[in-house]
Amino acid sequence: MEILLEELYKIDLTASHYVQRKLQLDSQSYQINGIAQSGKTELVKAYLLTRKKSSYLYIDADDVRIEVDELNEKLQNFCTSNKIDILVLDNYHPEIKIINVSQLIVCSRRHYELDFLISKTLYPLDYEEFLAFESRYDSTAVSHYLQIGGFAAMHRISTDNRAKYIQEKFRYALSALEFDILLTAARFAGQKLSAFNVYEKLKLKRKISKDMLYRSFETMTTDGYIHQLSKLAHPKATKKIYLCDIVFKHTITIQKNFARIFENMVFLEMFKNETECFYDEGVDFYIPKRSEIILCMPFADERTLFKKLESIEAFIFSNQVQKITCVTMSKEGTISHPMSQVEIIPFAEWALSD
Structure with missing residues (x-):
């Protein structure tokens, strides 16, 4: 193990494709969580490259050469004797013993109870971060974002290999059941979908216990691969489901529902x-704190928006909605309404407005 640690200590790290993220690291100790491909490794490597090479040690716990028992036995002495100030444990798991160093950075796909570390979550790129990769800040950037989503690596993958890349990466990162849950969520993104609904669909294809499905569904939600949205004032109602990144919709399914x-x-x-x-x-979407409704209507015109407002008039009145924002691909403007301010705004402008 000492030979391997020496090799890892001497190796030159690279982060040649790194583009600065909103989450940045300083000299404090962190636990950085995030789904596969969210950019955790690039983030910590870029940080280490700003420090003196002899001051840090980067260990990928997924390295098959690592024997955990030996690592636990040797790591503290190795770091002490080499005066290592910064230790990064990428793909950390609890079997690895935490040692005493000036700065510890732990990266993992799920959160562990390490209260002495500052916990941060790294998500796939939001639209503002995505723009750092783009050469043009116009409507073509939004179209490109819709095509490749928020995984930074997708900027380096050719069009014909994108679906294969996503499928391979997440089949490896997830269990077979978890991948099937992700696939089902991708098919029903933006719709009401419960763990029981997923169970009913998957039991037709594979032998599965309800308890196992429910546990895996909860794990996928906790780890951030899927998100759930509650109905206003009805916490027990079936939640709507959303994907952690839009790229899954067209890389693991054949559905083309643009809306x-x-x-x-x-x-x-x-x-x-x-x-x-x-x-x-x-x-x-309804945002109570701002008394605002968000409507997603990529190709709306005033006529279709008026019809939409008529259909939700009772909600607007009963909740005393002050503002209605209609997010579109490119249309913009305002229309009059007796109760609320109504604004039509392109996604690119809306996403950068806060």
Whole structure:
């Protein structure tokens, strides 16, 4: 094990494709959580490359050469004797013993109770981060975002290999059951879908216990691969389901429902901004704190928007909605309404407005 640690200590790290994220690291100790492909490894490597090479040690716990018992036995002495100040344990799991160093950075796909570390979650790129990869800041950027989503690596993958890349990466990262849950969520993104609904669909294809399905569904939600949205004032009602990234919709399914992809994209912007929202019948998103409705209508015109407002008039009145925002692909403007301010705004402008 000492030979392997020496090799890892001497190796030159690279982060040649790294583009700065909103989450940045400093000299404190962190636990960084995030789904596969969210960019955790690139983030920590980019940080280490700003430090003196002899001061850090980067260990990928998924390295098959690592024997955990030997690592636990040797790591503290190795770091002490080499005066290592910064230790990164990527793909960390609890079997690895935490040692005493000046700065510890732990990266993992799920959260562990390590209260002495500052916990941060790294999500796939939001639209503002995505723009750092783009050469043009116009409508083509939104179209490109809809095609490749928020996984930074997708910028380096050719069009013909994108679906294969996503399928391979997430079949490896997830269990067979978890991947099937993700696949089902992708087919029903933006719709009401419960763990029981998923069980009913999957039991037709494979032998499965309800308890196992429920546990895996909860894990997928906790780890951030799928998100759920509650109905306003009805916490026990079936939740709507959304994907952690829109790219799954067209890389692991053959469905081309643009409206659902667009709605998922809008949801993710609010989720990453920690905006509390709910759905209701006919209402895509309602933000109580701002008394605002968000409608996802990529190709709306004034006529279709008027019809939509008529269909949700009772909700607007009963909740005293002050503002209605209709997010579109490119249409913009305002229309008059007796109770609420109504604004039509392109997604690119809306996503960058907060």
